[in-house]
Amino acid sequence: MVTLATFVIVALLNPYSLLKASPSMASTLESGLLDCFGKNRLTNYTTINSRPQICYKLLNFSLQNLRFTEPSVPMPYVIVLPSSNIQVQHAVVCSRQHGWLIHARCGGHSYEGFSSTGDSPFVIIDQMNLNKVEVDVAEGTAWIGGGTTLAEAYYHIANASKDRYGFSAGTCPTVGSGGHISGGGFGHMSRKFRLVADNILDALVVNVVGLLLNRTTMGDGMFWAIRGSGGGSWGMVVAWKLRLADINRNVTFFQTNRAGKKTVVNLAHMWQAIAHT
Numbered sequence: 001m002v003t004l005a006t007f008v009i010v011a012l013l014n015p016y017s018l019l020k021a022s023p024s025m026a027s028t029l030e031s032g033l034l035d036c037f038g039k040n041r042l043t044n045y046t047t048i049n050s051r052p053q054i055c056y057k058l059l060n061f062s063l064q065n066l067r068f069t070e071p072s073v074p075m076p077y078v079i080v081l082p083s084s085n086i087q088v089q090h091a092v093v094c095s096r097q098h099g100w101l102i103h104a105r106c107g108g109h110s111y112e113g114f115s116s117t118g119d120s121p122f123v124i125i126d127q128m129n130l131n132k133v134e135v136d137v138a139e140g141t142a143w144i145g146g147g148t149t150l151a152e153a154y155y156h157i158a159n160a161s162k163d164r165y166g167f168s169a170g171t172c173p174t175v176g177s178g179g180h181i182s183g184g185g186f187g188h189m190s191r192k193f194r195l196v197a198d199n200i201l202d203a204l205v206v207n208v209v210g211l212l213l214n215r216t217t218m219g220d221g222m223f224w225a226i227r228g229s230g231g232g233s234w235g236m237v238v239a240w241k242l243r244l245a246d247i248n249r250n251v252t253f254f255q256t257n258r259a260g261k262k263t264v265v266n267l268a269h270m271w272q273a274i275a276h277t
Ligand SMILES: Cc1cc2nc3c(=O)[nH]c(=O)nc-3n(C[C@H](O)[C@H](O)[C@H](O)COP(=O)(O)OP(=O)(O)OC[C@H]3O[C@@H](n4cnc5c(N)ncnc54)[C@H](O)[C@@H]3O)c2cc1C
Pocket: 064, 103, 104, 105, 106, 107, 108, 109, 110, 111, 114, 115, 116, 127, 146, 147, 169, 170, 171, 172, 174, 175, 176, 177, 178, 179, 180, 182, 183, 184, 185, 186, 187, 230, 231, 232, 233, 235, 236, 237, 238
């Protein structure tokens, strides 16, 4: 039999149990979050209860693994679309204060659904509006927002530098820099210019208590970890500083196909020996 004490403990650990338990408790939980947003002038969000169609649209438009569009898959309670670093900070602080899990989202391309679904009640902080690209041509660097897609970054960097600069990263234009750089980021130019994570010079990260950190204030350990250990683990990266690759205006690449398990295994094995050379 479930005792009152057990219920209280479960409810404290998992706000979703409150949502299921009693509509009035559920609405307290929800209104606490939305009140906090309101007090911090954070208005750019959509809740699943107030505008479900818009919420579904926002959730699904960049989702790559369609199994997460199934009705049985847990949905976020709210999708927040911050347009400044301070709004990301407020969204993190309010969500934490009111017991909601946070999923960071950039390009939405996580095949595992890490940015779009989860077991507990959660909010998504989608950085699609933080997609500013600022290029310093003389220095050969660029700051890109944590919601920038690879195509946006490639385009603005090429434009600003009159096709002089690119950077070494993946081939899919709609992949987001947030998840991609956090996980390494490999592409056509990586043998020559390494992974995109190897070319990160600085970053701005909102940590779990809402502080905005840069490379110096986050320290060497965290700066190392955000460049390869996977997105969503260390905080919300709201901007990356990239070292750009000085490339020729004309670039040639080719693709060749090989079939057969043994051939592919051999190729992958050989590739590991030469990829870093
Ligand atoms: C069609 C396709 C093509 C691909 N091509 C390549 C390729 O050529 N080379 C390659 O290396 N990889 C490639 N990938 C893999 C891709 O790099 C990863 O799936 C990457 O994690 C996607 O990042 P995202 O921002 O689009 O995804 P999201 O789903 O938004 O995020 C992925 C993870 O990162 C977290 N995250 C997102 N934004 C942030 C942020 N700003 N701060 C902190 N955490 C964040 C999320 O919470 C989630 O855990 C490809 C994937 C797909 C679907």
